[in-house]
Amino acid sequence: MILEYFLPDRCFRSFDKLTPERLQRLGIRGLILDIDNTIAPYEEAMPGKRALEWFHEMEAAGIRIAFVSNNEAERVDLFNRDLGYPHFSKSGKPLGKNVRRAMRAMGTTRKNTALMGDQIFTDILAARLAGLKRTFLVPPIKDKTDWLTQGKRLLEKPILYAYRKKAALLNLKRRRKNHAE
Numbered sequence: 001m002i003l004e005y006f007l008p009d010r011c012f013r014s015f016d017k018l019t020p021e022r023l024q025r026l027g028i029r030g031l032i033l034d035i036d037n038t039i040a041p042y043e044e045a046m047p048g049k050r051a052l053e054w055f056h057e058m059e060a061a062g063i064r065i066a067f068v069s070n071n072e073a074e075r076v077d078l079f080n081r082d083l084g085y086p087h088f089s090k091s092g093k094p095l096g097k098n099v100r101r102a103m104r105a106m107g108t109t110r111k112n113t114a115l116m117g118d119q120i121f122t123d124i125l126a127a128r129l130a131g132l133k134r135t136f137l138v139p140p141i142k143d144k145t146d147w148l149t150q151g152k153r154l155l156e157k158p159i160l161y162a163y164r165k166k167a168a169l170l171n172l173k174r175r176r177k178n179h180a181e
């Protein structure tokens with residue numbers, strides 16, 4: 001079904017709800033991150049304290065990180081200055097090109113790379129088009145109020161509804177299974 005293309009595997013309340021343990025359990029070795037509204041609001045030039053801690057937790061667990069952003073090089077370079085991760089600006093997501101480049105830079109594959117972002121029609125779709133199996137969605141930290149963004153959010157609604165239905169079904173199955181064991 002076409003909807004599957006847009007459906008994230010998992011939604012989290014914020015980026016740091018995704019733990020290195022979960023990624024390890026899934027066999028993930030590389031994590032591609034959107035920056036704006038996923039890790040930091042637009043107006044914050046540098047990663048915050050929590051983001052830095054979280055990056056270090058990921059590194060300690062052997063998870064590689066790369067940034068794939070649609071924003072300008074200036075923003076992305078500065079954000080990444082003290083981190084030195086592979087980083088790609090003006091990525092043109094939902095095109096998968098820079099997602100594939102990021103995997104090459106991390107030395108990971110479609111199977112052991114995950115992506116996290118705040119937009120279904122750019123981030124999640126880019127990951128799918130690049131062939132990634134694992135995608136994670138977070139709500140935008142601080143959403144823009146322009147009509148284009150608002151329109152995109154409206155279009156995301158049926159997909160988020162489908163996600164919640166699927167998640168509820170999976171939970172039910174899991175509970176039944178646990179009950180049976």
Ligand SMILES: [Mg+2]
Pocket residue numbers: 034035036037038117118119
């Ligand atoms: Mg974003």
